[in-house]
Amino acid sequence: MILRIDHVGVVTNDIKAAASGMGLMDLKCTYEDDVDVYGVATSFWQCPGDTTSIELVAPVRPDAAVHGHLARLGPGLNHVAFEVDDIDADLAALQDRGAILVDEKPCQGGRPGLRVAFAHLGPSTGLLVELVDYGNRA
Incomplete structure (x- = not known):
């Protein structure tokens, strides 16, 4: 089940320049790391008091998942x-409903303990969605 919007992902060729843009809006970087499975660097930015983030994503190697975009x-x-409570069940449900899976199984995400999987909702929206599952987050 979808619990909430977790973040919006923005791709960039230059994560440091994009971070300057986030700073213009007084957003604060709350976490940054490389996600090896996708070949990208990420940083998460938030407004004070809000748990929804903007994630900056930049390629760090030639086979990075975002090069095509x-x-x-x-x-x-x-x-x-979207944060979900059971990523395995929700990924299967998306596939059953006709979504095109990018990830057949969840992968390690860009934050500690995070499991993620991507799917396309189809040409009518052109939307790429990410399911995120923090597991037993308090």
Whole structure:
């Protein structure tokens, strides 16, 4: 079951320059790390008192998952991430309903303890969604 919008992902070729843009809006970086399975660097930005984030995503190697997006569309909105309570069941439900899975199984995400999986909702929205599951988060 979807619990909430967790973050909005924005791809960039230059994460440091994009971080400067987040600073212009007084957003604070709350976490940053590389996600090896996707070949990207990430940083998460939030407004004080809000748990929803903007995630900056930049390639760190030639086979990075975001190169196709950057080549076709350039920097900008990449995905909307939804926190779910059971990523395995929710990923299977999306597939049963006709979503096109990018990830057949959840992978390690860009924050500690986070499991993620991506899916396309189809051409009518053009939306890439990310399911995120923090497991037993308090």
